[in-house]
Amino acid sequence: xxxxxxxSLGFVIGIVLFVGGxxxxxxxxxxxxxxxxxxxxxxxxxxxxxxxSETIVYSNNGExxxxxxxxxxxxxWEAPIRSSSVMATLLFDxxxxxxxxxxxxxxxxxRTSLLDGQALVxxxxxxxxxxxxxxxxxxxxxxxxxxxxxxxxxxRSPANNWKGQWMGHTTAGPHALGMAAxxxxxxxxxxxxxxxxxxxxxxxxxxxxxxxxxxxxxxxxLPVVTDEDDSASIx
Amino acid sequence: MKTxxxxxxxxxxxxxxxxxxxxAVDLYxxxxxxSVAVNxxxxxxxxxxxxxxxxxxxxxxxxxxxxxxxxxxxDDVLATVRAEIFKIRNExxxxxxIASRVAAKSxxxxxxxxxxxxxxxxxxxxxxDPTPRQGGFRLGDLRNGAHEFAPLTGVLTERWVAxxxxxxxxxxxxxxLMASYVGQPESLQ
Numbered sequence: 001x002x003x004x005x006x007x008s009l010g011f012v013i014g015i016v017l018f019v020g021g022x023x024x025x026x027x028x029x030x031x032x033x034x035x036x037x038x039x040x041x042x043x044x045x046x047x048x049x050x051x052x053s054e055t056i057v058y059s060n061n062g063e064x065x066x067x068x069x070x071x072x073x074x075x076x077w078e079a080p081i082r083s084s085s086v087m088a089t090l091l092f093d094x095x096x097x098x099x100x101x102x103x104x105x106x107x108x109x110x111r112t113s114l115l116d117g118q119a120l121v122x123x124x125x126x127x128x129x130x131x132x133x134x135x136x137x138x139x140x141x142x143x144x145x146x147x148x149x150x151x152x153x154x155x156r157s158p159a160n161n162w163k164g165q166w167m168g169h170t171t172a173g174p175h176a177l178g179m180a181a182x183x184x185x186x187x188x189x190x191x192x193x194x195x196x197x198x199x200x201x202x203x204x205x206x207x208x209x210x211x212x213x214x215x216x217x218x219x220x221x222l223p224v225v226t227d228e229d230d231s232a233s234i235x
Numbered sequence: 236m237k238t239x240x241x242x243x244x245x246x247x248x249x250x251x252x253x254x255x256x257x258x259a260v261d262l263y264x265x266x267x268x269x270s271v272a273v274n275x276x277x278x279x280x281x282x283x284x285x286x287x288x289x290x291x292x293x294x295x296x297x298x299x300x301x302x303x304x305x306x307x308x309x310d311d312v313l314a315t316v317r318a319e320i321f322k323i324r325n326e327x328x329x330x331x332x333i334a335s336r337v338a339a340k341s342x343x344x345x346x347x348x349x350x351x352x353x354x355x356x357x358x359x360x361x362x363x364d365p366t367p368r369q370g371g372f373r374l375g376d377l378r379n380g381a382h383e384f385a386p387l388t389g390v391l392t393e394r395w396v397a398x399x400x401x402x403x404x405x406x407x408x409x410x411x412l413m414a415s416y417v418g419q420p421e422s423l424q
Binding site for chain 1: 245250265352353
């Protein structure tokens, strides 16, 4: 009998050790440094409210901690879309002025691998900026750091919430250096192929109401116009 | 002590095996209904039942908002923008994805664009020619895509079809979207 108890106790401790090792694995990539921070190219920066209650519209299957907004919005309960969410939000330029509208579709990714520290979401942005044109951004996002640093501490907290200052880049591909692929569709951006990075700054999370206070940012790297390009266009 | 240590190793191995063997995400897939087009490529039809499948209709000065309680921004920059979000259905009338449609006036040009997001398959970005063709449909180019749609080019048509059934619970009409995909030619090596 004592062997069974000893084995069971060891088994449980083994699982706890494994989960602890997984959560605090120092070899998992940290998402705090943006590849675009060292870019020489012109940057377009668009800020937005990322907390569902501060967006124009946010909808999901209604069972997540992030609550649909407004309350009576149609929910995504059908089987093919119940792992997805959609958000429409006002986008602001670097000076804080309204610049356009952004609609983001997100779906949990089957490439998620918790063993590798990857909690992946496939997302696309449909961005329309009346003064510049439109952009389609496709990306994979890794929410591992977000889950580890915000969601887990919130569930461990007696008050079931988290408050602090967390900043991370969620974009994890498909372009080189973990950047998103952006494609211009109209206006001055038409025909441009670009890189982009999405980041999130969160300050409050509740297990019952999801993100309460968060700012998102889309940083788009515009192509560098070289002298060769200029001469080609003149010719 | 040996039994205890063996238990720890067993626990670590069991947890790692469980994480490896069982997928963390297993998306539901609805079988695609794709037909071969006469002149090459593949065709796939989607539709949106209006008003049932409307998630959002964002435009300035609406008397009745969709969804109820929508607070559409009053900023001047969005004065000529109309943004809509819908659920999209396949030919069996099953919801298979979500889509956005943005229509705007940019200077003297009209802009109409779609993004179709089909979870477990990918997304399409389509820019439409704002001028309707004969037959009342608009034609657009599949400009970019994600995942399954990334290597494809093609066109998408949109058409409004009013309901004439007269049934009490029938939709007011439907937006029909017909996608025609053409793959990139492969090397013969």
